[in-house]
Amino acid sequence: MAKPRSLYSGFTKQRISFITLAVDDVARSRAFYADGLGWKPIFENDEVFMRPVGQHLMLSLSSIEEFTAEIGHAPTTGIASLTLAHNCKTEAEVDSVLELAASIGAETSPALRREWGGYSGYFSDPDGFRWEIAMNSGPTGDYALP
The missing domain is CATH 3.10.180.10 (2,3-Dihydroxybiphenyl 1,2-Dioxygenase, domain 1)
Structure with missing residues (x-):
């Protein structure tokens, strides 16, 4: 075949x-x-x-x-069934981006240490698109950041 x-x-x-x-x-x-x-x-x-x-x-x-x-x-309307992600090098950078988003009116959720080994939280833009702000450890983090 x-x-x-x-x-x-x-x-x-x-x-x-x-x-x-x-x-x-x-x-x-x-x-x-x-x-x-x-x-x-x-x-x-x-x-x-x-x-x-x-x-x-x-x-x-x-x-x-x-x-x-x-x-x-x-x-379609409603919550999009996708997220966009921005990776950071440190947990402090994650917190800073989420604080910036909150300061300009974005709905945010606090960053948490995740079961998969990273640290991430979310914010929504004015149209409800969800952005994950993350610090990934290991090969995924190494690949995502230069």
Whole structure:
């Protein structure tokens, strides 16, 4: 039996290049991410805010209208069944990021030592997207941070 050929074999590397979040109000989200967290965009207009968040990885905040027009379907409502994560080198850095998020109005949960050996807490952005702020130990932490 022949081995199945990967769709991507031979012509591109597998990767995630963009994470796009549909937001109610791009200006409000811009204020949260750029003015509050200090994340400066490399592209923005009234409908989109784009910011590098890793090597060859962009976070894009798109108005719900633009998002719907682009993909052809309106996003679902309610709590998104995903989290985004920002890794830190120390527990103190985790606490500092969570304190910053709380200071700009984010709903936060305190960081805890986790069964898997790390330390993490969460905050929600203005549209309810949950961010895990974590310090991972071992190979996962080594891989996630340069």
